[in-house]
Amino acid sequence: MDQRSYNQFCATARTLDLVGERWTLLLVRELLTGPKRFGDLQNSLRGLGTGLLAARLKHLEREGLAEKTTLPAPARTPAYRLTAAGRDLEPVVMALAGWGLKWAMGQRREDETFQPGWAMLGLKACFEPQAAQRLHAIYEFRIDDEVFYTRVDDGTIETVQGPAQHPDVVISTTGELFRDIAAGRTNLARALDDHTATATGKAEALRRLFGLFRVPPAQDRGAAPAA
Amino acid sequence: MDQRSYNQFCATARTLDLVGERWTLLLVRELLTGPKRFGDLQNSLRGLGTGLLAARLKHLEREGLAEKTTLPAPARTPAYRLTAAGRDLEPVVMALAGWGLKWAMGQRREDETFQPGWAMLGLKACFEPQAAQRLHAIYEFRIDDEVFYTRVDDGTIETVQGPAQHPDVVISTTGELFRDIAAGRTNLARALDDHTATATGKAEALRRLFGLFRVPPAQDRGAAPAA
DNA sequence: CGGCATCCATTTTGATACTG
DNA sequence: CAGTATCAAAATGGATGCCG
Secondary structure (H helix, E strand, O other): OOOOOOOEOOHHHHHHHHHOOOOHHHHHHHHHOOOEOHHHHHHHOOOOOHHHHHHHHHHHHHOOOEEEEEOOOOOOOEEEEEOHHHHOOHHHHHHHHHHHHHHOOOOOOOOOEOOHHHHHHHHHHOEOHHHHOOOEEEEEEEEOOEEEEEEEEOOEEEEEEOOOOOOOEEEEEOHHHHHHHHOOOOOHHHHHHOOOOEEEEOHHHHHHHOOOEOOOOOOOOOOOOOO | OOOOOOOEOOHHHHHHHHHOOOOHHHHHHHHHOOOEOHHHHHHHOOOOOHHHHHHHHHHHHHOOOEEEEEOOOOOOOEEEEEOHHHHOOHHHHHHHHHHHHHHOOOOOOOOOEOOHHHHHHHHHHOEOHHHHOOOEEEEEEEEOOEEEEEEEEOOEEEEEEOOOOOOOEEEEEOHHHHHHHHOOOOOHHHHHHOOOOEEEEOHHHHHHHOOOEOOOOOOOOOOOOOO
16 A cells, blocks of 8 residues: 565664655654644644645554544644654664764755754754763753753653753753754853853753763765755 | 755754665665675665666765775675765664564565575674673674674674684574574574584683673564554 | 645656666 | 666655545
8 A cells, every 4th residue: 555665574674664754754753752733743844745744644553653642631632642662763763863963964054944843852862871870850941932841860861842840940042043052053051151042940950951962073974065 | 856855954854865765774784784786785675676776876975975996806896885974874774673673573574585684783783782891702604605794892893794804603504593583583592502503613702692682572563454 | 723635747666678 | 797778657745625
C-alpha cells in the first residue's frame, strides 16, 4: 500500500523502512517535545500537505510509533503522541541533529523557516551529561510566544513544550537570539549580559546552565559550492 | 537540480536534506566498513539501479561526504570512501541500527537479502564500552567468503572489511549463524559449543569477546499486522 | 479546526538497455 | 566493470472541495 521496503535483513534498513520516508523523522522530531495537534504539525512543516500529513500519521500509528489521543482538559482536542517505540527514536534524531550542528549549520538561508522547538532539540543534542552531575533543576524558556521547559536530573535531560510547574529559572528571549545560541554563534551568558535575554530565578541553577551544553564548532565538509 | 530541501533552519532537517533521500544512508552504511567499488555497492543493495547509484555517489561527493579514490596495489581499481564528515555519520547509522535491533528485527522474511557486514554493524551497535576496559584485541571474523576484523581498544571499537594483520582471535562461521547472533537469537559462546562456529587464537581475548556486546531483547511495537 | 478525497503537474524511483 | 541513457511506475506538492 504505502510501503516500499529495502527488503534487507538488517537493523538499519529495517528502521529506515519504517521511518526513512520523507517527512517521517521530522514528524518524530516534532512529537519529541510532546503531543501535537494536526494543525500545529502542519504549520511547523511547510511544504507538507494535509493529505501526506494524514498518510504519514496513519503510517506511524499503524506501525506503533505514535498514537492519536485527546488532550487533557481544558483542551480536549485530538492530538498525536509518540508511543514508547516512537520515543525511543530520540537517539536517532539527536544523532542527526548532532551531525548537523557540526557539519551543516551554515548561515540561515532567507527561505528557511524556523521554530524555537528545533533550537531546543539542537541544544539538547549538545547536552553534556557529566556537566550535570548532582544538578537537579527545571529551566523554563519563553521564546517569542512559545514556552518550553527543560528538566535536568544528574546526567539526564528532558525537554517538553509547555510551561513548567515550578521552574528554578525562567529565561525569556526571542527566537532570533535562540537560533543564534543553538547555532553556536553566541551563548546565553553573553545574551544576558547585553540584555537580549533575561533570566529570573535561582542564581545557582542559572550559573550551572551555562556549562550544560557544548555546541560543536562548525566544520567545513568541502562541499561543492551551490551552482 | 537534485535537491529537494525541507527549507528549515534546523540541524536535523539540514542533515536529512543531505542524507535523507532513499538509499543514501544505506550507502553510508556500506562505506562505514571501508571503501567499496561501484559494483560491490550495487550487489549489496538490491533494487538500487546503476543510474540512481551513480547519482547518489555523485551527490555524496559533491556534498563532501564521500570521495572517489583508487584502491592501493594490487587492486588499483576505483572505489568510494567516506570523508571525515561521512565517517562522522556513524552515530546516526548506529542509532538507527540500535533502534532496529530492539524494535524491528522480527523473523527474517524470505525475500530479504543479507550481508555479513550488516550483522557486523549490528553487533557494533550493541558494543558496551565499559565491558571493554583495559582490553586491546583484534578479532577476525570469517563469514562465508567474507572477512572482517574488529579492533577493540579500551572503550572503543572499529570494524573494517578485510583480513587483520595480527588477529588475536579468528572466528569462522556461516552468514546464517552470524545473522542469528546479531539478531539475538543465539550467541557466540553457544555456537562454539555446538561447533557451528570455530575460534582459534588467544583464549583470554576470546573469553572477553563474549561480554562485549549486549543485543537488546526484541520489543513489540504493537504494530498492526500486515494486511 | 480536523481530516479525508480527488485531481494534476512535477520529481523520484526502478528496471533495463547500452557504451567505453 | 563503471557508468550513461531511457522510459514506465510511483511518490510528492499544491490546490480544492467536502464533511463533522
